[in-house]
């Protein structure tokens with residue numbers, strides 16, 4: 495039944511404290527050839543650490559091997575497919591890391607004079623221009639540090655623009671398929687949130703939208719393609735409905751991996767949007783940053799962009815602070831520069847044709863998975879998908895096997911789980927985004943694993959329900975583990 499199982503290395507590593515033996519050292523020094531001095535006398539008592547209770551004593555080889563083995567417990571994009579939906583966990587070419595580490599860039603200091611920063615400023619300007627071209631928008635700020643930060647910046651721009659016309663308005667419309675950051679952003683920007691129902695195709699229902707838009711509505715926040723992986727084909731009409739009432743269309747561009755080089759939000763009515771450079775444009779993510787969430791706007795929102803703006807003068811680039819309508823800074827200095835370097839390297843290395851090819855491969859890979867898994871898993875929304883597909887656990891649930899169980903069982907097959915239970919409008923959701931960087935071979939391994947798990951759900955549901963079986967710990971209480979992680983070794987807990 496289980497085919498092509500790839501297991502993690504054995505995970506029976508003891509704590510460093512458990513392999514400790516008194517007197518072991520990871521170093522060896524030559525005999526002292528100067529008079530011995532009491533460090534407390536030489537340095538002062540306050541600078542000397544006497545005894546550390548329970549400090550582990552191991553050899554160099556033991557220390558190196560211990561931490562190297564621990565490092566293999568983590569799943570990483572360098573180990574295999576990372577199919578988290580709405581995340582674009584793609585492989586990031588190493589050459590972009592090399593570009594970000596070029597000495598003059600990696601060591602540039604935000605306080606160094608503009609005359610010494612011309613290269614860095616040129617890179618930022620070139621990236622702004624490339625992103626404006628890719629999105630079809632008029633201007634870009636690189637300052638926000640992540641997607642959610644870009645959302646907040648974008649909605650603050652909308653607010654400032656509306657306020658400049660006399661009324662910032664009260665509400666933001668958010669579809670029921672939206673990422674959780676969208677309603678959170680609206681609240682943080684001082685707006686009430688109103689939910690918009692999706693239709694049976696998983697798209698925004700235009701009649702519901704038209705009924706909801708009035709002079710109190712500041713904007714609709716729409717992800718396109720949305721979190722079902724479905725392209726909102728009626729987005730032009732949605733934009734018209736909003737604009738007719740003076741409201742704005744905000745696009746959550748986290749899923750731009752499905753559009754780059756093919757379709758431009760600026761061409762289908764979007765007023766303001768953010769990009770996730772750490773998703774679409776080649777920066778490793780998942781470890782908590784740094785990221786970058788540039789915001790692209792149409793010309794009417796440009797005067798409100800964060801300070802400073804880059805300006806080209808006959809003497810070179812300079813930072814422009816004299817912008818009375820700006821919403822001000824949203825981040826210290828200029829944003830996460832290293833991420834920008836990677837993004838520009840990625841864009842220039844691909845070129846227009848390469849970016850388009852990457853998008854088409856991402857869509858092809860998702861549809862390949864969708865087609866091959868359709869016989870085994872329920873597909874609740876049948877509209878054609880773009881870069882990700884969303885199944886549900888409906889068929890497996892009849893055997894008491896839920897999306898979380900299937901995800902945990904994938905770990906035994908050597909894969910990172912897909913996104914579990916999101917989007918919320920699909921009960922038991924299994925959201926899969928393969929990205930363009932996966933080969934057919936890797937996709938087939940993943941698909942075979944999921945087919946095998948679907949069969950296990952019928953023949954041996956308990957096996958799936960109790961997974962994972964190949965890891966050191968099986969299922970932890972995820973809320974407690976996240977909120978109260980046990981990171982410190984306590985001597986009294988040693989048995």
Ligand SMILES: *Cc1c(COP(=O)(O)O)cnc(C)c1O
Nearest residue numbers: 580640641642673675717746748
């Ligand atoms: C990832 C994501 C975000 C948030 O981006 P962060 O960089 O994690 O803040 C917002 N919306 C969607 C649809 C996303 O997938």
